[in-house]
Amino acid sequence: SAEKLWQHSPLKYVSNVNTPLLLLHGEMDFRCPIEQSEQFFVALKRQKKEAVLVSFPDETHEVSRSGSPKMRLQHVEEIKGWFNKYL
Numbered sequence: 001s002a003e004k005l006w007q008h009s010p011l012k013y014v015s016n017v018n019t020p021l022l023l024l025h026g027e028m029d030f031r032c033p034i035e036q037s038e039q040f041f042v043a044l045k046r047q048k049k050e051a052v053l054v055s056f057p058d059e060t061h062e063v064s065r066s067g068s069p070k071m072r073l074q075h076v077e078e079i080k081g082w083f084n085k086y087l
Contacts, residue, residue: 010040011039011040011043014040014043014044014047014049015047017044017047017049018049020049020050020051020082020086021044021049021050021051021052022051022052022054022078022079022082023037023040023041023051023052023053023054024054024056024063024064024075024078024079025037025053025054025055025056026055026056026059026060026061026062026063026067027055027056027057027058027059028058028059028060029059029060029061029063030060030061031060031061032061034055037053037055038053041053052082054078056071056074056075057071058071059071063075064076
């Protein structure tokens with residue numbers, strides 16, 4: 001049911017997010033469409049939460065494991081930069 005889906009949706013719990021959040025998403029991810037990250041990102045920003053969304057063109061859900069070398073490197077650099085900023 002719609003109510004059951006809502007109970008399991010991250011969007012329902014956006015107000016509970018207090019940690020800065022980095023969202024990394026392949027634009028060709030058909031397992032978890034990028035619209036889901038976009039919706040979560042917008043919901044976070046509307047509540048003035050610290051969040052960044054980075055998309056990877058032509059990459060799938062496997063960007064960090066089997067993506068192009070350039071995109072895999074960018075993925076790691078985004079994570080490194082985030083940790084350097086917040087840790």
